[in-house]
Amino acid sequence: MANVTLKRIAEQLGLSTATVSKALKNYSDISDETKRKVRALAEELNYKPNSFAQSLRNRESRIIGLITPEIVHHFFSNIIKGVIDAAEKSGYLVITLRSGESYETEKRQLRLLRDKNVDGILISLSDKTINYNHITELIKDGTPVVLYDKISKLINCPKVIINDRMAAYHATKHLIDSGCCAIAHIRGPLRPQTTIDRFMGYKKALADHGIEFCEDLVFETSHLSFEDGYEIAGEIIKCPIKIDGIFAFTDLLAAGALHKLKENQIAIPDEISIIGFSNWFLSSITSPALSTVDQPGYLMGQKAFELLLKDIENKKQGRPSTAEIIEIPTQIIPRDSTRPGR
């Protein structure tokens, strides 16, 4: 069970390991005859270079790290898939870790990846992350890092994002265009930038269309769960202002709300229209099917890897990071929970 190494091939052929190594890598200072013999024996012995030795020597692992807040999650699992696919095409493998929206876990995961000498790291910030030293220090020490989806403007590195503000603007506008005038917003947790941006987009759309913003029509949630949406829809029904449109922070909240409204025999979209966010799979199979905003996770994952690869190359060449920011376009997916616009 002794492993077949360059040395073994060299001895068997009466050559040096240097020659064998060069023969296998097709160096020009090795004769064709020798190359043939070396390759033949390597094939026969089923030689496989030791990746540890290669990594040690070349100072690269061809492995990247990916930290995501969640794994069992339609949007993030699409990101994971996009990253893995793109990475494999470029000869990289991906170690996936999940922060579970915890700042401490996020720091620990980062350390684990760093200890494994990954060539670069892709990370989406947890909702609870308020301090960015763990990231900036990593970057300062030379590890290429790319932020995706949940980012911070305070970190200077490449990023892949959607324009949450614009997307929310269009979602709200979609409701307005279809005739809604008292539009509620089910808002996400307080901290993350995405919550703020989507909320701003909502407000801007109202303002641009002459609808007065009303604090009472904004409902906060912290868990982003189906149950939360269900509960909040209860409040919406009881609201003294007669609400005729809902823009929810995610599809899951929207689905919960939809369920509650249906239970109360409220006609959708005629009495109340509702639009979600993300285009998770579930939004296509509710009844009525949920209108939503498509957030292309797979594409974001691919782009994030491409940016990381660029920075890995930059580092090899001694060039500085690009700090390029890619904004992925989103799109309204009109379905049956909103009326067709005019």
Place this chain on the structure above:
Amino acid sequence: MANVTLKRIAEQLGLSTATVSKALKNYSDISDETKRKVRALAEELNYKPNSFAQSLRNRESRIIGLITPEIVHHFFSNIIKGVIDAAEKSGYLVITLRSGESYETEKRQLRLLRDKNVDGILISLSDKTINYNHITELIKDGTPVVLYDKISKLINCPKVIINDRMAAYHATKHLIDSGCCAIAHIRGPLRPQTTIDRFMGYKKALADHGIEFCEDLVFETSHLSFEDGYEIAGEIIKCPIKIDGIFAFTDLLAAGALHKLKENQIAIPDEISIIGFSNWFLSSITSPALSTVDQPGYLMGQKAFELLLKDIENKKQGRPSTAEIIEIPTQIIPRDSTRPGR
């Protein structure tokens, strides 16, 4: 930006690398005084052992590979999560790859993992895998391998499975107990063992309860999609035999069927009862909520890693693989698409 190595610490302290290494690993033949000094400087310089060198020397990477047919998939993403969590607790990281149900891809992924010298591999066979040499050779060459969910009896290694036959038996029995007597089965693709097992369980339940099996009540699907379920429900409606119960191969098929039945104003569960399989998230939010069989992916992932870890240890100690098989219990989740049993 020169890396901090043992050598550098040794020079700075006038010691040898051997002493520094041993001091950091708390060897007994190093004086407390020296240990203190070494640790202090290591701390100060922020020393981090080079994992490539460690791997090369110790012949282990503390990385395992995980191959799954899909990533954006409720069941498999739960498995991934279970594996990653369990692995991290034992100091292992996980490289995830997806075969996309392709035999060729599966072979390629296996090769990639092997080339990276992972300490072990977890794999669920693709539906199209009919030859197992790529797995058995890997095992023969000494890589610990554990099969989960979609396995083959022809491969001798540890496995984590559910008892598909039994689970299907109970799902069917649940329909029978609630009064159904003409029960259709929406069957999965032909090849995989799970398809066969669930079909057998269905048949056995009928037989054990004096219901005659009828070929015409079995509907085959190949894509396991919502649309497939929708289409097949159309056939079920048109079926000359009046069907009053459906056992679907997965929740997604069941959800598609549910949709079609609702469109046709068929009362659920009174006219037709329906039960799915897997307990995907979506089954809890359809209306009516889908009764189903819980297939605990997270637990399966954890157990699969534990088995792999055992085999990795076995290999280190020169012991043979256990080839242990763990059967994870499943459970009927009765909801509103079936009537309560007696």
Place this chain on the structure above:
DNA sequence: TTAATCCACGAAATCGTTTTCGATATTTAC
């Protein structure tokens, strides 16, 4: 005092690959 025991450390060999810099031997140019 001599011999046995211990303590604290270091030299050196490995792990397997890569690459630089020579060193022969052979061929070409003039």
Place this chain on the structure above:
DNA sequence: GTAAATATCGAAAACGATTTCGTGGATTAA
């Protein structure tokens, strides 16, 4: 025929960490 160019190969030094086996000195036992 001699000098220069070319073609093939190998020695050896990395890359860092680990561990075996000594070694020299101090301590203890006799």
